[in-house]
Amino acid sequence: MTGASGVAVVVTDYGGTITPLWQRRGDPRRPVDPYAAAALHVLRRHGGKRLIVASNTRTGVDRRPALRMGGVDEEFDAVFQSAPLRLAKPHPEFYAWVLAAAGCRADEVLWVGDNLEKDVIGPAQHGARTALVRRDGLRPREELPAGTVLIHHIGDLVPWLVPHHRKEETPWAGTHIGGG
Numbered sequence: 396m397t398g399a400s401g402v403a404v405v406v407t408d409y410g411g412t413i414t415p416l417w418q419r420r421g422d423p424r425r426p427v428d429p430y431a432a433a434a435l436h437v438l439r440r441h442g443g444k445r446l447i448v449a450s451n452t453r454t455g456v457d458r459r460p461a462l463r464m465g466g467v468d469e470e471f472d473a474v475f476q477s478a479p480l481r482l483a484k485p486h487p488e489f490y491a492w493v494l495a496a497a498g499c500r501a502d503e504v505l506w507v508g509d510n511l512e513k514d515v516i517g518p519a520q521h522g523a524r525t526a527l528v529r530r531d532g533l534r535p536r537e538e539l540p541a542g543t544v545l546i547h548h549i550g551d552l553v554p555w556l557v558p559h560h561r562k563e564e565t566p567w568a569g570t571h572i573g574g575g
């Protein structure tokens with residue numbers, strides 16, 4: 396289902412994107428943010444979006460137990476992790492693999508993440524649509540590629556991608572979407 400947005404598949408980064416924004420980088424306990432889990436549930440169950448994880452991982456790190464603990468493992472069609480693949484963002488082949496798995500046109504894929512180079516510029520160069528997740532907005536000297544949306548939390552995708560979803564069911568979902 397693409398709906399009015401034209402988005403059929405949402406590819407999401409893991410750390411800093413669906414983990415709590417209050418966690419420090421490098422914290423080994425990286426559970427899924429319950430608000431992100433709620434958003435992923437709505438995108439899948441109410442919006443009909445297919446979901447894919449695309450995460451750079453260190454050797455020995457597996458995101459799947461955390462996805463299971465967060466109650467979202469069944470929402471995802473595929474989990475791409477760089478360590479077992481021996482390919483990481485921003486390697487072009489990583490994007491090619493994930494976009495092939497999406498099973499739709501690249502411009503029907505929305506790639507979401509907190510890293511401007513790896514989650515936005517790279518996927519955009521491969522034809523995907525992109526959203527940068529930043530609680531505090533852009534950093535000095537950063538510029539968004541044309542068409543990239545800036546959101547504060549992945550939950551901000553819900554009003555955009557699942558506009559028929561009742562807002563009172565997702566009071567945590569902001570409506571702040573900016574960018575160019």
Ligand SMILES: [Mg+2]
Nearest residue numbers: 408410411509
């Ligand atoms: Mg990240």
